[in-house]
Amino acid sequence: MTDRDLQGLIERIGADHVARRLAVETEHEAQLFGQGTLLFNVENWQLAPWIVEGALKAAGLYGRARRNADRVELRQNTVTSANLPASFDGFTILQLSDLHADISQGAMQHLTGFVGDIACDICVLTGDYRGKTFGPFDTSLALMTELCTRLKPPLYGILGNHDSIRMTPALEAMGVRMLFNESETIARGNDVIHLAGIDDAHFYRADDIPKAAATIPRDAFSVLLAHTPESYRAAARAGFDLMLSGHTHGGQLCLPGGIAIKLEARLPRRMGAGAWRFERLAGYTATGAGTSLAPVRLNCPAEITLHTLRRSE
Structure with missing residues (x-):
């Protein structure tokens, strides 16, 4: 791919944004220390998958963890808001996050087999389509093409x-x-809601929530797609009603009860998986359909999520 292939994107979001992100990809995408919100980026450590798999094998849990990773659940989440227009009561959003398609092919195969049967009003993809943080992405895109047709x-x-x-x-x-x-406007009859999305805030730090919210009326119902929930404070300040995220995988390897051993994010643990609230902002952090580092999961099922919006009085 050449920079000419990005010309349409450059014209839409500006050469500055594209150039800054490409610069991080060129100079820092495999960096272990000092880039992004964390001091140490374990996802960029090439030994990490070997250590994870070795520890699971030593504990006799590897087979179970591999089987778990290949199953994806459909979870339901209801979001209530007095700010939701009446005509959007019952509106559904299907969220897919953290597919990591090339290293999660068992999960992708399972997901592709049933996702076409799910009725929804819109579908949102909240990032991480590639397995590694750097390198080729052709296999991931091929798998994504098959999924998107469903x-x-x-x-x-x-x-x-x-x-x-x-x-x-x-x-x-x-x-x-x-x-x-x-942001985009979604209409139903004479009513509208707003859907905004930001670029990655965790590693690339390319997010700009005020810009994403700039054309959204302050009193309108609005949804923010943000790969990591770490931006929750800025989302609340900007007046968003709902924030849909992923990134954490819910810990991926958890103790019984779904207690994450480690979350690769700077945020309260209660926001690491599932539904949460901060001030007037409702949030949801998906555990993701795929896996990071290695295709293994313990006590933390893979998921896609169907969110139903309900108007409260």
């Missing part, structure tokens, strides 16, 4: 910390409207 449009997406901005033209060719600190 999903019910319209489709909206954002990039995660594992994704290259060079993946964008291919994702948009699949019918995914990728959002880079932008």
Whole structure:
């Protein structure tokens, strides 16, 4: 892929944004220390998958963890808001996050087998389509193409910390409207809600929530797609009603009861998986359909999530 392939994106979001993200990809995408919100980026440590798999094998848990990783659950989440227009009561959003398609092929196969049967009003993809944080992405895009043919449009997406901005033209060719600190209006009759999406805030630090919210009326119902929930304070300040995220995998390897051993994010643990609230902002952190580092899961099922919006009085 050449920079010419990004020309349409440059014209839409600006040469500055594209150039800054490409610069991080060129100079820092495999960096272990000092880039992004964490001091040490374990996802960039090449020994990490070997250590994870070795520890599970030593504990006799590897077979179970591998089987768990290949199963994806459909979870239901209801979001209530007095700010929701009446005509959007019952509106559904299907969220897919953290597919890591090339290293999660068992999960992708399972997901592709049933996702086309799920009825929804819109589908959103909250980032991390590639397994590693750097390197080739052709296999991931091929698997994403097959998945997207099964999903019910319209489709909206954002990039995660594992994704290259060079993946964008291919994702948009699949019918995914990728959002880079932008927003879209969704209409039902005479009513509208707003959907915004930000670029990765965890590693690339390319997010701009005020820009994403700039064209959204302050009193309108609005949803923010943010790969990591670490941006929750800024989302609340900007007046968003709902924030849909992933990134944490819910810990992926958890103690009984779903207690994460480690969350690769700077945020309260209660926001590491599932539904949460901060001030007037409702949030949901998906555990993800795929896996990071290695295709293994313990006490933390893979998921896609169907969110139903309900108007409260």
